[in-house]
Amino acid sequence: MAMPDPVQEPLRDVIARHGLDARKALGQHFLLDPGITARIAALAGDLTGRHVVEVGPGPGGLTRSLLATPATSVTAVEIDRRAVAVIEELVAHFPDRLRLVEADATRRDLTELCPAPRQIVANLPYNVGTPLLVGWLRQAASWERLTLMFQMEVGERICAAPDTDHYGRLAVLAQWTCQASLVMRIPPGAFSPPPKVYSAVVSLIPHATQPEPALFRAMEQVTAAAFGQRRKMLRGSLRAIGGEALLGEAGIAGERRAETLSIAEFDRLARCHAARTT
Structure with missing residues (x-):
């Protein structure tokens, strides 16, 4: 019997044929609407000459939409053996543009998979989205843009402004290194199985100047301390890494709380902390 066309076969049929039921342990919620996946691919901008990592x-819905763009190449990173079999069928159809890497993305340096200019476009597994993002922010200089789908709450945390409920460590790290925008909201019914919450696509465009690794580590330490006890005044929450002395060097009042600080003020704290620890 002839194999179905890997580009035209309905995704529900692909899922049924490969026994690709979404697994909670892998944080899987599959997007089946080609109109939505095409919109996500379009949010990455003009992909002409770009190398995209997904x-x-x-089941390959977003992969198909990325292959419909002018992207020079698409590299799909997948840990689930059942999904690997699905993407292998697409690779056979697009041998010159699609590459499959069977790997755990949390343990792999994705910059090694393709040359620049490179982007990441992905519907991230819910259970590893945040650690993946923080890892990519550490190497933001290597990426032209990140177009990523998260649970709505995570998307709001990434893009939150100071002195708002969602503002925290993730907002500081993301906005310190990138221009962050929440560019699309997607209802639960668009997924199989439907999650309990809305999802959000976030666009992250790295700033032209990026912090050195030592400064990024300092920012991680400062934000972890500051937001780890966010109800405390900064003189208390930052005590373990310098407290009053660090705040004095940065010109920030000790009675303030972490959520009131701007990105620029966190930058000053991180630079002062880095200078004290190197």
Whole structure:
């Protein structure tokens, strides 16, 4: 019997044929609407000449939409053996543009998979989205843009402004290194199985100047301390890494709380902390 066309076969049929039921342990929620996946691919901008990495392609809906763009190449990183079999069928159809890497994206340096200019476009597994993002922010200079789908709450945390409920460590790290925008909201019914919450696509465009690794580590330490006890005044929450002395060097009042600080003020704290620890 002839194999179905890997580009035209309905994704529900692909899922049924490969026994690709979404697994909670892998944080899987599959997007089946080609109109939505095409919109996500379009949010990455003009992909002409770009090399795109997709993490967690699942049944390949977003992969198909990325292959419909002018991207020079698409590299799909997948850990689920059932989904690997699906993407292998697409690779056979697009041998010159699609590459499959069977790997755990949390343990792999994705910059090694393709040359620049490179982007990441992905519907991230819910259970590893945040650690993946922080890892990519550490190497933001290597990426032209990240177009990523998260649970709505995570998307709001990434893009939150100071002195708002969602503002925290993730907002500081993301906005310190990138221009962050929440560019699309997607209802639960667009997924199989439907999650309990809305999802959000976030666009992250790295700033032209990026912190050195030592400064990024200092920012991670400062934000972890500051937001780890966010109800405390900064003189208390930062005590373990310098407290009053660090705040004095940065010109920030000790009675303030972490959520009131701007990105620029966190930058000053991180630079002062880095200078004290190197």
